[in-house]
Amino acid sequence: MNNKAVILGCNYYIGLSVIRCLGVHGIHTVAVDYSDDQAYGARSKYVSERLISPHYQEDERAFVDFLIDYAKKQSAPPVLFPCHDNYVEVIDRYLPELKKYYLIPQTEQGLYTKLMNKESLERLAKQHGVAVPETVRPEEPDFRVKVDQLIGFPCIVKPVDSPAFVAVFRRKIFKVHNHEELTEALEKVKQAGLEVIVQRIIPGFDDHMHTFDAYLNQEGKVTHWVTCQKYRQYPINFGASVYTRQKVVPELYEIGAKFLEAVGFKGFIEIEFKKDAETGKFYLIECNVRMTNFNHMLYKIGLNFPYITYRELTGDPLPPQAIREETNTVFWYLYEDLLAVRDYLRTKQLTLGQVLRTLKLRKVEAIWDPQDPKPAFAFAGIIAGKVLRKLRLKPARRIAQKSARKG
Structure with missing residues (x-):
């Protein structure tokens, strides 16, 4: 196999999982990555080569030139795997240029962004008959009247551009309980220069969140797919998967495959749905157009999406496959799940007994792998460093507070 696999982003476990899924073959x-400091994924034994690139945000053009210069030196076009939304955005902006040197599944420039952008995603979903939560935009006439009549409180203030919002506020949404909190949230995003929408919260606990994970080939047809159910997220209620189970939900295939084929998507994608606890109806919440958080669990149950992508783009596609039976397997990001459980217990959304009962299932951990332990040790070192820095800062803060009170 002359085609190398270039994995963008190794300071998170998605990149680590992609490295392992390809390296085993x-x-x-x-x-x-743009830095070696926290790129624990690059410590994997399956890494053949490590590169430090310009920062994709600080000098976007230099980052793209870096990728192109590397590809020009290869005997065959590498396959490109972005493992963070920010990398996907850059690739989408330079897609025609990058496709001259890299194998990338998507052929339509702008489609990645359309599906990541909450406003354009809502329009596409409605156009193709897929339910989305009721939405109002701050610039609409009678905005606050519509919030009262169509949405109600509590509701969420949701970014149009999620990566940009998370970069500023370190959270995915603002949950507001009245007009005063809504005004405060809108003022914050206005000062940050970000666009938002206001949406109804679909009734149901976090375990009403489901996903449709699929690969669409170069003909735009779903060839591989699986459905899953989230148990816990972090931050709780509006966060990322930390404990997610493979769960057969045929209805999600019927909705998801039809939608993705209609919009002409190619490559791997994940649609997040929420099932209304009162009506049982599924609502499309968002799309992830890079490998999912629980990619390694999908690999362990038989769907190696990075390898599926690599094989098709290099001209040797794997036969179609779907997971149609329960495997009783869950993805587990232990570090953040501990934080999530703490918050679920504190807010009385879960009991300790409910948490313990879910731990009986077969678990695939996000980082730890006894056959490839170095990334986990590197990650533990990063966390330990953060804890020590906090411990050192506490005495300094106390001294500063005492001095301020004396003054």
Whole structure:
């Protein structure tokens, strides 16, 4: 296999999982990040080559030129795997240029962004008959009247551009309980220069969140798919998966495959749905157009999406496959699940007994792998460093507070 795999983003476990999923098949993996400090994924034994690139936000053009210069030196076009939304956005902006040198599944420039952008995603969903939560935009006439009549409180203030919002506020949404909190949230995003929408919260606990994970080939047809159910998220209620189970939900295939084929998507994608606890109806919440958080669990149950992508783009596609039976397997990000459980217990959304009962299932951990332990040790070192820095800062803060009170 002459085509190398270039993995963008190794300071998170998604990149680590992609490296492992390809490395087990003997594929030459190139771990790319803008810094070596916290790129624990690059410590994997399956990494063939490590590169430090310009920062994709600080100098976007230099980052793209770096990728192109690397590809020009190869004997065959590498396959490009972005493992963070910010990398996907850059790739989408330079897609025609990058496709001259890299194998990338998507062929339509702008489609990645349309599906990531909450406003354009809502329009596409409605156009193709897929239910989305009721939405109002701050610039609409009679905005507050519509919030009262169509949405109600509590509701969420949701970013149009999620990566930009998270970069500023370190959270995915603002949950507001009245007009005063709504005004405060809108003022914050206005000062940050960000666009938002206001949406109804679909009734149901976090375990009403489901996903449809699929690969669409170069003909735009779903060839591989699986459905899953979230148990816990972090931050709780509006966060990322930390404990997610493979769960057969045929209805999600019927909705998801039809929608994705209609919009012409190609490559791997995950649609997040929420099932209304009162009506049983599924609502499309968002799309992830890069490998999912629980990619390694999907690999362990038989769907290696990075390898599926690599094989098709290099001209040797794997046969179609779907997981149609329960495997009783869950993805587990232990570190953040502990934080999530703490918050679920504190807010009395879960009991300790309910948490313990879910732990009986077969677990695939996000980072730890006894056959490839170095990334977990590196990650533990990063966390330990953060804890020590906090402990050192506490005495200094106390001294500063005492001095301020004396003054």
